[in-house]
Amino acid sequence: MMTFKGWKKPFSALAGGALSSPARRVLPLLVPALLTACNQVEPSAPPQAEPMPDVVPLPPGLASVLVKGQDFIAYSTTPCxxxxxxxxxxxxADGTEYFNGHQHAAQQGLTRRQLDPAVFRQASQILQQTDFFTLPGNITNHSEDGSGPAEVCQHYRTDGPSVQISxxxxxxxKSVDYYTGCSSNSITDRAALASEQLxxxxxxDELAVSKR
Structure with missing residues (x-):
């Protein structure tokens, strides 16, 4: 049986005779580098970038009054x-409110007024309590491509107005188009509650509805 000394000699001979002098100088440096390279773990892939926020559309008459990047809550109605x-x-967010009255609105045209900034915080709480940011963007009596009733609006009455909340x-x-004639499920209930409370x-109604 070959002892430790017995198999050590060939390696000594290889290092001393079979390898040239430059190789003997390079080998001690090369072997640790190869072992290090074999033991390296590939770095993990960088995390995926977060998706960009939804584009929030605003009525043309109001888009020009917004400060870019400022938080806001917009509320629009359609004819019935x-x-x-x-x-x-x-x-x-600072409590500034712009109102642009159109058809059948008591206040016609663009009006600016200052509310308490706490109003914006209270309105933001309404959005959180109704999970507004998880609502579908389309809660109307037609699907987004116009082909027929949307699944979230299986029961609806005709001739009602729509409310767009952004x-x-x-x-x-988030921007949600909610037809007020839609009813009978949790999604439409949440949209109706957000609309009414906002x-x-x-x-x-101080500006929209005529005092009689």
Whole structure:
């Protein structure tokens, strides 16, 4: 049986005779480098970038009054079969509110007024409580491609107005088109609650509805 000394000699001979002098100098440096390279673990892939926030559309008459990047809550209504007030409104984080009255609105044209900044915080709480930022963007009596009823609006009545609510709060942004004739499920209930409570906290009927 070959002892430790017995198999050590060939390696000594190889290092001393079979390898040239330059090789003997390079080998001690090369072997550790090869072992290090074999033991290296490939670095993990960099984390995926977060998706960009939704683009929040605003009515043309109000887009020009917004400070770029400022948080806001916008509320717009469409005509109905009747005398529903049609208007656009936007509340900025500092309490500045712009109201643009159209058809059947008590206040016609663009109006600016200053509300308490606490109103914006209260409105933001409404969005959180109703999980507004997780609502579908389309809650109407037609699917987004116009082909027929959307799944979230299986029960609806005709001739009602729609409400468009858009909001940006920090890294969150969302725009929801909600037809008020939609009903009978948790999604439409949340949209209706957000619409009603926002309209009240933003005091929109003070400018939209005629006092009689």
């Amino acid at each position: 079969f009747g005398f529903c007030p049609v208007f656009d409104a936007v509340l900025l 909001a940006r709060s920090g890294q969150l942004s 309209r009240e906290i933003l005091r929109l």
